[in-house]
Amino acid sequence: MTARGTALLVALLATLAGYLWVVERRPAPGFPAEPAPLLAVPTAAVARVELVEGERRLTAVRGERGWTDAAGRPWSQDPVSDLLAALGALRPLATVDPDPATPGDYGLGPGGPRLELAAADGRPLLALELGERNPAWTGLYARRAGEPAVLLVGGVLAWELEKVRQAAPGGNP
Amino acid sequence: MRLYLRLCAAILAAGALTAAADEQPWTLDASNWEKGKDLLPEPVVKLLQKGEYWFKVVSADPGKFHHNYSQAFWDATEKNAGKYDLDEKTCGLKDKATDKIPDFVFGLPFPQVDKADPKGGCKIAWNFTMAGAMGGGGGATFTLNGVDTGGQFRRIKAFIHTRGYQGRHFGPLKDNPEGLAGEGIGGALEPVDVEGVSTLTKRYWNWEGQDAVWAYVPSTRRARRVNSASRSDPVAGLDIFADDLNCYGGKVEYYQWKLVGEQTILAPLLQPYPFPSKSVSPTRQLIDTPYMPAGYEVPNAKGAPWWIQQNLVFVPRPVWVVEGQSSDPYYNFGKVIMYFDKEMYRIYWKQVHNRAGEYFYTAMCGYHFVKNDETFSAVFPNLVVGVNDKTNRAALGGRFQSSFLEQSWDPSYFSLRTLTHMTD
Numbered sequence: 141m142t143a144r145g146t147a148l149l150v151a152l153l154a155t156l157a158g159y160l161w162v163v164e165r166r167p168a169p170g171f172p173a174e175p176a177p178l179l180a181v182p183t184a185a186v187a188r189v190e191l192v193e194g195e196r197r198l199t200a201v202r203g204e205r206g207w208t209d210a211a212g213r214p215w216s217q218d219p220v221s222d223l224l225a226a227l228g229a230l231r232p233l234a235t236v237d238p239d240p241a242t243p244g245d246y247g248l249g250p251g252g253p254r255l256e257l258a259a260a261d262g263r264p265l266l267a268l269e270l271g272e273r274n275p276a277w278t279g280l281y282a283r284r285a286g287e288p289a290v291l292l293v294g295g296v297l298a299w300e301l302e303k304v305r306q307a308a309p310g311g312n313p
Numbered sequence: 314m315r316l317y318l319r320l321c322a323a324i325l326a327a328g329a330l331t332a333a334a335d336e337q338p339w340t341l342d343a344s345n346w347e348k349g350k351d352l353l354p355e356p357v358v359k360l361l362q363k364g365e366y367w368f369k370v371v372s373a374d375p376g377k378f379h380h381n382y383s384q385a386f387w388d389a390t391e392k393n394a395g396k397y398d399l400d401e402k403t404c405g406l407k408d409k410a411t412d413k414i415p416d417f418v419f420g421l422p423f424p425q426v427d428k429a430d431p432k433g434g435c436k437i438a439w440n441f442t443m444a445g446a447m448g449g450g451g452g453a454t455f456t457l458n459g460v461d462t463g464g465q466f467r468r469i470k471a472f473i474h475t476r477g478y479q480g481r482h483f484g485p486l487k488d489n490p491e492g493l494a495g496e497g498i499g500g501a502l503e504p505v506d507v508e509g510v511s512t513l514t515k516r517y518w519n520w521e522g523q524d525a526v527w528a529y530v531p532s533t534r535r536a537r538r539v540n541s542a543s544r545s546d547p548v549a550g551l552d553i554f555a556d557d558l559n560c561y562g563g564k565v566e567y568y569q570w571k572l573v574g575e576q577t578i579l580a581p582l583l584q585p586y587p588f589p590s591k592s593v594s595p596t597r598q599l600i601d602t603p604y605m606p607a608g609y610e611v612p613n614a615k616g617a618p619w620w621i622q623q624n625l626v627f628v629p630r631p632v633w634v635v636e637g638q639s640s641d642p643y644y645n646f647g648k649v650i651m652y653f654d655k656e657m658y659r660i661y662w663k664q665v666h667n668r669a670g671e672y673f674y675t676a677m678c679g680y681h682f683v684k685n686d687e688t689f690s691a692v693f694p695n696l697v698v699g700v701n702d703k704t705n706r707a708a709l710g711g712r713f714q715s716s717f718l719e720q721s722w723d724p725s726y727f728s729l730r731t732l733t734h735m736t737d
Contacts, residue, residue: 219573230670277356278671278703294670296648303573 178282178293179227179257179266186224187260191304193253198308202260213309220307223300227257227266232291233279239288246281246290247272254285255301273298338626341579342367352579352629354652354662356675356702365617371626373585378628379656381587384687385482386447389420397422397439403566404435405520414520417485418443421658426572426633434570434635437653438561444658445559446480446495448683448691453716454502458709459551460619464609469549470503476722479518482689488724494518494564496727500735507549512539513732520566529732536733541567542643552674552701553708559694560651560660560678561637568637568649576634578652579627580661581677583695587684596721600683605696605712619698619707625679631655659692673703679711683718691718 179186189200189207199210200220207215236246243249253270271281271290279292341349343364350358353368360366379387397415398407406422408415422443423436430436452474459467475497478489493515500511509531516524524541544555544562556562583602590598603624608614611622632652639646647666654661665674679696697710725731 222571222573226670233669233671276702276705277359278673294666295672296666296670299648299650299664299666299672306574 175231177228178230178232178268179224181259181265183221183224183228185259186257186265188256188258188262189220189223189304190256190258191253191301192256194251198304200304209309215309216307219300219303223304224257226296226300230294230297232293234292235289236281236292237290240290243271243283243288243290248281248283248290256285270301336372338369338371340367341370341627349579352577354578354650354664354675356664356672356700357662357677360617360700364615366620367616368579368627369625370579371585371628373628378585381657381682381684381690381692382444382447383482383684383690386420386690390424391420393418393420393422394424399432399435399439400520403520404432404438404568404570405566406439414518418479419447419481419484426655428572428575428633430572433572433633434637435565437572437633437635437658438565438568438570438637440658441559441561441653441660442565443480445692445694446477447482448477448693448718449481449483449720450474450476450495450722451691451693451716451718453693453711453713455711455713456709457548457551457553458607458609458619459706460607460609460709461706462618464618467549467551468504469501469507469551471499471501473497473499474719474722474726476719476727483720489518491515492518498727498731501549509735511732511735513727513729515727516564524564527729527732529735534733536729540643542639542641542645545639545645548708548710551699551708552704552706553676553697553699553710556646557676557678557697557699557710560663560676560697561649563639567641567644568639571636572633573636574634575655576632576652577629578632578661580630580632580654580659581621581625581679581696582628583624583679583681584626585628587682587690589685590683590718593717596719598683598718600681600693600716600718602681602695602714602716604714605679607709617707619700619709621696621698625696630657630661632661657692671703673701675700675702 187202191198200207200215207220240246248269248271255268255270257266258264267285268282269285273280274292277295279295280298282291282293283289343362346362349361353361357366396409398409400407405414421440423440426433426436452472454472457469457471458465475495477495478486479494494517496515498513500509501507511529513527514524526539526541527536528539529536548555588600588602590600593599605621605624608616608620608622609618614622633655635651635653637649637651645667647668647670650664651660652662659680660678663676664672666672677698678694680692681695682690682692684690693716695711695713698707700707
């Protein structure tokens with residue numbers, strides 16, 4: 141092959157490589173970003189948990205000797221820790237409705253159950269409105285306070301909340 | 314004074330027992346569902362309320378129910394008090410005298426469980442394992458039925474044969490060269506497209522070893538080792554899992570166990586008291602049990618097509634509520650909530666979440682007891698109704714009419730050779 145032919149082939153190769161580089165190169169498809177867990181800080185940062193359901197307010201305050209209620213009575217076993225562990229692991233399964241016209245359809249709205257977590261300095265770490273179970277019972281509706289979007293959260297949260305209710309010291313009124 | 318109080322307590326207890334035993338059977342259904350709301354897992358109450366499920370509730374005399382297990386079993390249980398502990402790291406059973414895994418255990422290893430004991434969940438799991446092992450081994454031919462709202466969509470006929478080395482009534486087997494806790498072989502018989510597909514499982518009597526599981530597919534004529542976490546994979550595409558056998562089919566060490574509560578629950582049983590067995594050889598006993606037809610098999614049946622229509626009763630039983638969770642990343646289940654009988658240590662119900670925390674599945678696990686005298690008894694899992702609430706489908710497993718107990722299998726039966734030659 142002549143030098144001219146070689147040069148032509150090299151030029152053709154360079155053109156094809158350029159085409160592939162500029163036209164065909166696409167960013168590799170990535171996995172969709174996983175939503176953040178409901179509780180985005182380490183569970184050790186939580187110093188106060190409040191579950192408000194109508195007139196009933198369950199309070200757990202972290203102290204040197206474990207969790208106590210607002211009156212200083214100890215919580216039995218570790219349902220509060222289990223709840224925090226669940227919140228630290230659970231990620232919303234789906235955004236069911238980004239801006240519902242009637243949040244009451246999901247059991248959400250003023251006066252509904254609320255779960256609030258705060259740090260030792262009182263800084264809010266999580267505030268969730270809690271709604272109803274979905275029809276298949278696989279999860280429950282919730283939304284972050286101040287945000288309109290209705291989220292579907294795994295049903296294990298309902299289980300952990302029930303454990304907290306059952307464990308409340310002396311009924312924890 | 315103390316004697317007087319004891320006497321009063323005894324009279325009250327006797328009265329309560331008599332009242333419980335005398336109570337007439339009653340039906341729990343949508344019309345009186347409130348009476349059952351604390352007696353069933355929450356997803357089941359929802360279906361009760363909708364009229365999909367109903368329950369024939371039968372009381373059992375607590376004393377008589379206790380003796381569904383042989384006196385030999387209860388005597389051994391009493392002797393086990395204080396003998397065993399748990400390995401801190403694995404939750405494996407430990408002989409206090411040697412600090413090692415015991416050579417052989419019969420009876421409940423932990424006769425008393427304290428609800429405040431942080432190891433309570435694991436102790437309950439060990440009691441469950443040893444109560445289930447008392448029969449020593451046996452087998453049955455059974456069906457798996459996939460059922461949706463339109464009726465049955467798939468039926469598989471299969472068999473299972475097992476041999477237990479631990480927990481058996483008549484002491485340890487002479488030969489256990491592989492150091493096993495138990496082994497089993499199971500295979501599909503019908504339909505033709507799955508005929509001969511079979512598995513061999515060997516469970517090692519140690520704290521950290523995984524089950525060895527081989528699967529054989531006749532078309533490839535190869536036995537392939539599979540991950541033991543496949544116990545959480547659907548069986549044959551149905552809404553039922555290998556871990557549904559007895560409501561938990563794994564080694565105790567596979568889960569982290571946590572005792573979280575106690576309550577009364579409706580226990581599904583063929584009948585409250587034992588069935589007799591008949592000897593057909595010096596080592597084999599047969600047990601005949603009635604078939605449990607489901608809604609899809611009964612004309613004009615009421616409720617969900619997968620709901621059992623006959624030959625199943627529900628006995629209110631005190632249970633431990635225990636959470637179990639696997640740390641194996643290949644295991645599909647997340648938190649599993651199980652309801653263990655506080656005395657007989659059977660799991661009657663379990664609720665399963667996936668690893669994302671989404672509830673998706675409830676299994677109801679039914680049993681029957683077998684006993685001829687006070688030297689031997691056994692408890693058989695005879696039914697699983699697995700309901701996938703996410704897909705609104707179910708699968709039924711078990712419902713065999715004949716089963717057997719075998720005390721002396723051929724030593725070479727539970728082998729790869731058997732697995733690969735079953736379809737010859």
